[in-house]
Amino acid sequence: MTGQPHEQEWDAVPPGTAPAPYGVPPGYAPPQPYAPQPYGTTPYGQPGHGPAAYGPPAYGPPPGWGYGAPLAPPVWPAGPGRPGVATAAGVLGIVAGGLSVFMGLILTIAVLSGDEDGAGVVLMLGLPCGAALLTGGIRLLNRQSPTVLFAASLAAVVVLFLALVVGATTLDSDGIVGLSVFLVLALPLPVLTAVFARLPATVGWAAARP
Structure with missing residues (x-):
């Protein structure tokens, strides 16, 4: 003490209890001056990052590929779907077979009743032909050989x-005309079926069955 009323000894104030300046929160320390860090290190103890390693990219098959990987099943060259001509051949075969079986049954009943001539007897063979057409059409739609169809x-x-030929020798003119009309109507179905069944797209698609 110096005897002056406005003076105060500094030893009377405990360390750390002096009031902080205006606008500074208690316990706040002023920031430290920035010091440049050496290249390759980061502050606060984080690991440093060195220069990126450059080199040629690695070439090779992607993961999962190799000599031991399973091979994909062969795909028909025209695409994975069924060709339109193969579908047409199978459907026409089923339609022609169903009609042939139906007509064969009717002619068989007529011949057994004694109401038919030689042409009707020959047309009875349409019954087994129709069964074969049905079988061949179903087989082709299931991607089996079109040979049967x-x-x-x-x-x-x-x-x-x-x-x-038989009707021309046993029927009169009216009978021949009626038989000719029937043949003209019935002939396109088996002809188109045979053509579509032998097209390269149909045969190749059926042969490429996995």
């Missing part, structure tokens, strides 16, 4: 022409 179509065409 093609052979059944040719057999149906042969039966129709044979019925025309």
Whole structure:
């Protein structure tokens, strides 16, 4: 003490209890001056990042590929779907087979009743031809060989022409005209079926079955 009323000894104030300046929160320390960090290190104890390593990219097959990886099943060159001509051949074969079986049953009943002539007897062969057409059409739609469908179509065409030849020798003019009209209506189905069944797209698609 110096005897002056406005003076105060500094030893009377405990350390750390002096009031902080205006606008500074208690316990706040002024920031330290920035010091540049050496390259490759970061402050606060974080690991440093060095220069990125450059080099040629690694070439090789992607993961999961290799000599031991399973091979994909072969795909028909024209696409994974069924060709339109194969679908047409199978559907026409089923339609022609169903009609042939129906007509064969009617002619069989007529012949057994004694109401038919030689042409009707020949057309009775349409019954087994129709069954073969049905079988071949279903097989082709299931991606099996079209050979059965093609052979059944040719057999149906042969039966129709044979019925025309027999009818020409046993029927009168009106009967021949009626038989000719029937053959003209019945012939396109087996002919188109045989053509579609032997097209390269149909045969190749059926042969490429996995």
